[in-house]
Amino acid sequence: MPSSIQLDREQIATSTPESQAGVLVARRHHLLVRCSHWLNVPILVGLILSGLSIYWASPVYQHKPDPLTGNFDPLADTGIWICAHVPGLHQYSSPPDWVYNHLSLGPGMLAAALRLHWLCAYLFMLNGLVFVIGLAKGGGWRSLLPRRTDLRDALKMFSYYIGVPVAKLTRRTGLHPRFNTKYNALQRVAYFSVPVAGLLSIFTGWAIHKPMQLDWLTALFGGYDKARVWHFWLMWVVISFVVPHVILVLADGWDTLRSMIVGWSTRIGKSEGSRNGA
Amino acid sequence: MALEKDHAASEPRNSSSTKTAQEADVVSTTWAHHEPERAGSAPSVVPESAFRQRRGSFFQERPLRVTEVDPQVLRKLTRRDVLIFGASAISGLAVGASLLPQTTLERLGLVHENKKGPKKSGF
Numbered sequence: 001m002p003s004s005i006q007l008d009r010e011q012i013a014t015s016t017p018e019s020q021a022g023v024l025v026a027r028r029h030h031l032l033v034r035c036s037h038w039l040n041v042p043i044l045v046g047l048i049l050s051g052l053s054i055y056w057a058s059p060v061y062q063h064k065p066d067p068l069t070g071n072f073d074p075l076a077d078t079g080i081w082i083c084a085h086v087p088g089l090h091q092y093s094s095p096p097d098w099v100y101n102h103l104s105l106g107p108g109m110l111a112a113a114l115r116l117h118w119l120c121a122y123l124f125m126l127n128g129l130v131f132v133i134g135l136a137k138g139g140g141w142r143s144l145l146p147r148r149t150d151l152r153d154a155l156k157m158f159s160y161y162i163g164v165p166v167a168k169l170t171r172r173t174g175l176h177p178r179f180n181t182k183y184n185a186l187q188r189v190a191y192f193s194v195p196v197a198g199l200l201s202i203f204t205g206w207a208i209h210k211p212m213q214l215d216w217l218t219a220l221f222g223g224y225d226k227a228r229v230w231h232f233w234l235m236w237v238v239i240s241f242v243v244p245h246v247i248l249v250l251a252d253g254w255d256t257l258r259s260m261i262v263g264w265s266t267r268i269g270k271s272e273g274s275r276n277g278a
Numbered sequence: 279m280a281l282e283k284d285h286a287a288s289e290p291r292n293s294s295s296t297k298t299a300q301e302a303d304v305v306s307t308t309w310a311h312h313e314p315e316r317a318g319s320a321p322s323v324v325p326e327s328a329f330r331q332r333r334g335s336f337f338q339e340r341p342l343r344v345t346e347v348d349p350q351v352l353r354k355l356t357r358r359d360v361l362i363f364g365a366s367a368i369s370g371l372a373v374g375a376s377l378l379p380q381t382t383l384e385r386l387g388l389v390h391e392n393k394k395g396p397k398k399s400g401f
Contacts, residue, residue, distance in 0.1 A: 022346035038363070042374045105382045112379040119377070142339045181339055262359040268344060 032134025052104030053113030153185030
């Protein structure tokens with residue numbers, strides 16, 4: 001119904017000049033991409049919480065058992081260190097469990113953690129499929145493809161971000177690198193590599209889950225133990241993307257956040273995240 | 279969005295503001311960057327095959343679709359989408375919490391310890 005929405009300028013002649021004009025919006029994200037983006041939040045939280053509970057049962061990294069406590073888990077050491085040094089935590093009942101009590105489902109919950117982890121993993125795979133379909137239908141995949149100049153441009157963006165706090169402190173305006181694509185090079189590198197990391201997480205997860213049936217996959221990652229190391233560090237890759245991503249979205253303003261909810265942006269003529277590159 | 283005027287798809291680019299916005303939003307890719315240089319500077323360079331050009335345009339980033347929308351309609355749609363998002367987030371939280379084991383919920387303070395009845399063992 002294109003005619004029904006055309007602005008009838010005569011009908012709203014009493015309005016202010018700004019309200020007479022229609023608002024120009026650019027379509028940014030396909031509905032399926034938006035849905036899968038937000039569904040990733042609870043799914044990843046579930047995966048990380050349950051994953052760390054599984055880790056507790058058999059830590060990927062172990063050192064020689066402590067002669068006093070018998071502890072061999074560096075994450076338990078971290079908990080002990082936190083309880084020893086952070087004020088108010090000296091009386092904590094079980095310092096080795098501090099990290100697991102705060103960043104996982106809890107210690108001693110392997111069965112429940114495995115069930116939840118696999119539920120979230122299946123949802124994650126399904127959600128990845130939705131994301132790919134959304135990218136294909138909306139054509140958004142073209143914006144994510146790496147380009148030859150990306151490495152150089154990404155370094156420029158990175159140095160710009162590093163300089164932002166200094167520019168704020170000295171009240172200078174940092175010169176933002178120019179780009180005329182939907183995403184800047186650093187965003188493109190991040191948005192391209194995170195789905196790759198997700199895919200690798202799925203493969204390493206299967207390699208750990210079915211090391212006998214999928215022995216070729218397990219061998220591809222260097223064996224069962226190495227596949228676990230891959231899986232563990234891929235989690236950190238995702239976390240190291242999510243934290244600055246959230247900070248930059250919040251810093252970039254409402255338009256960027258809204259565009260991932262409603263799909264469009266009023267920032268016409270500027271690339272998404274042009275100020276902060278969320 | 280039913281109540282809108284889609285410039286990119288249907289409009290014959292008669293509005294100057296829209297045209298400017300579209301032009302500003304036109305994105306360039308590696309192919310777009312390099313082709314004019316090749317064509318202008320070195321006549322001896324063998325022109326790229328039709329296949330490569332087609333491939334370049336297939337992978338080339340497309341301009342974003344710019345649409346003119348009534349501000350009231352835009353507000354209404356935004357409100358609707360944000361409300362749906364909020365409701366989904368709340369229901370997602372509720373479902374997520376219901377999947378957590380009893381001991382985790384107790385530790386988070388979401389439920390009180392159940393000493394009499396059978397314990398919830400997760401989902």
